[in-house]
Amino acid sequence: MTYPFAAIVGQDEMKLAMILTAVDPGIGGVLVFGDRGTGKSTAVRALGALLPPLNMVAGCPCNSASADAVPDWVTLADDKIVSRPTPVVDLPLGVTEDRVTGALDIETALTRGEKAFQPGLLARANRGYLYIDEINLLEDHVVDLLLDVAQSGENVVEREGLSIRHPARFVLVGSGNPEEGELRPQLLDRFGLSVEVGSPSEISDRIEVIRRRDAYDRDPAAFADKWADAQNDLRARIVAGRSALPATEAGDDVLHDCAALCLALGSDGLRGELTLLRASRALAAFEGAAQATRDQLRRVAPLALRHRLRRDPLDEAGSTIRVGRAVEEVLA
Known part of the structure; x- marks a missing residue:
């Protein structure tokens, strides 16, 4: 169970930036730089749980909104529309290019002798969020991939006899510690919003952070119930903002x-x-x-x-x- 977004103490600027991308994903993502242990990862994952679910084709690996939008390389066993949570996909450091973009499905190739595409993280993140912790430590070749996809909104794979395209539109959220290195200017420019976060300076705020986190760790379900009304109110405002x-x-x-x-x-x-x-x-x-x-x-x-x-x-x-x-x- 995810920590409730509405229960995060302080960090108003970070929360505002993420809410704005939820209202208008076209803003271009959020970069969060700051100290360790300031709630950066918690806020990203909490936002995914806060957002209203998406309608998508049940068998589509790219979260397509309708059967007409499903890529032609996808074979659907079931094309009914289902409601699922907004995807929040982690892109770990050290990830390979094949894992990001997708590659040949080796198992299908060996067992059936057929070429099939195994979608990567970019397909899973379509219409959702792609989160990169310690983004300033990301390898250059992965940064180049992300720049290409961020520009076009499409993932193109041309290798091993495959020629695959699929939509890859997502809100990119990156976090990191500025003491561990700077971000490449080309990637930095792709973020719409940037936030600087720090540890709370008021004793009362620090006490409240400890109190809420301790209550959540001891009984996540009860803590979520306590904050359900605040979560629903915030979700309703985001939905109303999208409509307006x-x-x-x-x-x-x-x-x-x-x-x-x-x-x-x-x-x-x-x-x-x-x-x-x-x-x-x-x-x-x-x-x-x-x-x-x-x-x-x-x-x-x-x-x-x-x-x-x-x-x-x-x-x-x-x-x-x-x-x-x-x-x-x-x-x-």
Whole structure:
């Protein structure tokens, strides 16, 4: 039984970032950097349990929403639509390329003499979440694979006489400790939102973390029952936000603010503006507002921009401080 998302103490910025990707998966994923033991992995797995289940074809390894969307290499024994939890797939360090993308099914080849495809982690994560702990230690060849798939939304396997394609659209969530190395810029840019987490500094918060975790470890079912109402309320708000998102507007003033902020911070490309816009709109939809405003923009700016800043040798301030400074100057 998974620890309830609503029961996580503090870490409001991390929880907000994950909720925004649940409302709008197109934001582009979440990167969480911080100390060990701060609830990074707990939050990711708890979010998967919080989200409403997906409707998918029972026999499809890619979690296809309808029989028409099932890849042509899949032979269905049963094509009925079933409801299953949103997939949250772990991608472990040291994983092989075949395990990620899929490869020839050796057992079928040996026993039947037929070429068959054995789907990998990317197929399992389609329409869900792909979680990588210690992402800054991930091997370069796996990073290159993820970059290709993140760009196209499709996994392509051309090897061992196989030519396979299948959709691979997922929310990428990475976590790590910055003391153990930095992330490659190409992969860093693929994350829509970035969060910095730390251990609670207030004694009362630390006590509450211990109290809740101890209660969960002693009786997970009773603890889940205690937080069921809060979980259901949060799930309902996410579902309502998803429904409201297509009709949620962002005026020209918000677009101007997005561009002005990114120019002031010198962020490369236009992904910063687009992420700011989507995150502001997702927050407005989650909060039941018909239109994104400067208030939402202020709150999501650190999430969307702190990992997109160039290093400034003349400015020793951290990225969060630099973003906050720009917000105050541009949005004053």
